[in-house]
Amino acid sequence: MRSWKDLIIMLLITSVTMVAVIVLSEDQVIPSGTAQNSPPVARDSIRTIKSEELYGIQVDSLKVDRGTVQYGESLAAMLYPYGVTAQQIYLISQLSDSLIDEKKIQAGNCFSVLSTSDTTPLYFVYEKDPVNYVVIQFEPDKIRAMNGRKHLEKRTRFASGTIESSLWESMQNSDCNPMLAIELSEIFAWSIDFFGVQNGDKYKVIYEETFVDSSSMGIDRILGAWFFHNQTDFWAIPYEQDGVRSFFDENGNSLRKAFLKAPLRFSRISSGFSHSRLHPILKIRRPHHGVDYVAPTGTPVHTVGDGVVVNVGYQKSGGGNYIKIKHNSVYSTTYMHLSRFAKGLRKGNYVKQGDVIGYVGKSGLATGPHLDFRFYMNGSAVNPLKVKAPPVEPVHKENLETFRIVRSITMESLKLL
Secondary structure (H helix, E strand, C coil): CHHHHHHHHHHHCCCCCCCCCCCCEEEEEEECCCCCCCCCCCCCCCEEECCCEECCEECCCCEEEEEECCCCCCHHHHHHHHCCCHHHHHHHHCCCCCCCCHHHCCCCCEEEEEECCCCCEEEEEEECCCCEEEEEEEECCEEEEEEEECCCEEEEEEEEEECCCCHHHHHHHCCCCCCHHHHHHHHCCCCCCCCCCCCCCEEEEEEEEEEECCEEEEEEEEEEEEEEECCEEEEEEEEEECCEEEEECCCCCECCECCCCCCCCCCEEEECCEEEEECCCCCCEEEECCEEEECCCCCEEECCCCEEEEEEEEECCCCEEEEEEECCCCEEEEEEEEEEECCCCCCCCEECCCCEEEEEECCCCCCCCEEEEEEEECCEEECHHHCCCCECCCCCHHHHHHHHHHHHHHHHHHHCC
16 A cells, blocks of 8 residues: 555655755865864764765764854864864954854854864864855865755655644644644635634645755645545645646635635634623623634734725724724724734735734733634624635636646545555
């Protein structure tokens, strides 16, 4: 079964491997005067390793000492223990900032010193970040500096599971990158309310993830996904149309709808839409024509659709800091009890779906931090959880034949998980 799955995945992906070549750039040479090397001094965080090649350098006969930059440590303090002379350290400090900038050397970053068997230093390598590094070569009368990049490995990975508590925890329990929860919530944001995900919901996903030195650098892209929620199958088929890669359902309809299902990424609903709700502060029954999402103060609030800001200010009747957005001639939305507004947000601003417009708070009549989200259709309040937004442009008729091929391969691949 596994071999068949791998075969189908190979058909799904036109390019699985990222070509990773060590890039040497800005070859810079600085003459150096001769000087005696000082004897090496032991360093606590050093370990000697052996490898055929490291940073593009053949190291079979070399001694490799690795260390970690300590807080406030200078180049001199890093290199003196390995016999690097004051003249050589000075020349390193004179290199272009694009090669090495001493002001930007960060505590916790790794470095290596490669020496001969008699401890004469030949190379100093500083890792600027998990991918990029600089190699500095010591020669009798000069030093040579080159930028380089580590080997990047792109892997096709698979994840599937059943939710018992939350999507995030399910990802962690499945020993896969929990950031997949964010990716899936964004892909299915217009179809599934992830605040209402239930125990027993299921998911399957195929994705690409990049690794450096066996450490994940993050998820590159989703190659296909399936979610089972409310006894309904939701498919995400990636397809490029008009130069834009997006996701479609099994019928070729875009997963991107006119409105997001919710204005927050992750939270929980504390109070739903009601024509008669006991107000927690006033202790009287009155309509609550919105949905309350409980979230910590400062949680970003996103506009659920494109539109124009028609009101931004303070609502004295109890809503506190609020924003109202008109999306078109039919729909508008309101966001209340905010702690603050997005920087620069003003009445008349045009906002795009997903933009951060404010932050959760408890201004106005509120017992705790939450967002009161309201949805209006033709001026009348409607239950945001029951709004069925029309999809955006589907797969074009002229592209349906190729889309069906991608759909078939993607769905069969997911079914094998």
